[in-house]
Amino acid sequence: MNDIVYEKNAIRIKNVKNFDLAQTLDCGQAFRWSVNDKGVWSGVAFGKYIELYNDNGDIIITGSSERDFSDFWSDYFDLPRDYSAVIDSFSSNETLRLAASFASGIRILRQEPFEALCSFIISQNNNIPRIKGIISRLCENFGEPVKETYSFPSAEKLASLSVEDLAPIRSGFRAKYIIDAAKKVSSGEIDLDSLKNLSYDEAQSVLLKIKGVGPKVADCALLYGCGHIEAFPKDVWIKRAINEYFGGEIPECTKGAAGIAQQYIFYYIRENQNNKHF
DNA sequence: TCCCAGGCTCTCT
């Protein structure tokens, strides 16, 4: 566990291990964090805005109360987890060991379930720059103002809209899927908050009831929004890597924390796609 | 311009 120091106008995470802001906030698991030219990251989750930056090996958070930090930011950044132990457990596979070493500053964010679900509905057959654009327009049009930006819209808000209402976000064929997800969540037909308490298989089968949600999108929602660290989303990049570098099989040593391995591999192959040796 | 993008649904065998 990290040393947390509550300072006057900031929260200091001392001696942070395995927490690189750029790797964690811009590795493709979340789409709404941004960094300014001074290296200060900013973003909104659970309707609250914070900023983060590095300070001599510590990470400083500003804009969060002590209460909000202990209530959700600590879990949002997965601070209780010992990532070095996870990385050690991956070392029996050489390629995975290299990927984990390269991506060792990534932490799996525990995002709001509905935001994770919608974000990865939008991600299907899409590229990351455009995913970010669509989500940004979704928040600007239908979220609530928070500081200089916007919150992610609630399921209730989106459920009140029609597919035509979503035209400004230019999400294409995915609009009807967003509406269906919002309706099922806001009506209570699907209780996203309960998914963390179900088994992985049970939780996935619940999400598959939503139109436009298949195994990959469901796994992303479970991994990034519901704490199911064993979920292993198989996108085109991962399928390629599994076939080329892992003999078509997910390494056995990833069992139990496969989602972390998945994110390491995803980051590794994308950051090195112009290199030959990996 | 053309190919492709953190896939899924629908249809046809």
Added chain:
DNA sequence: AGAGAGCATGGG
């Protein structure tokens, strides 16, 4: 059960 077309839109 498995294969393949189509899908909206636009980044590179």
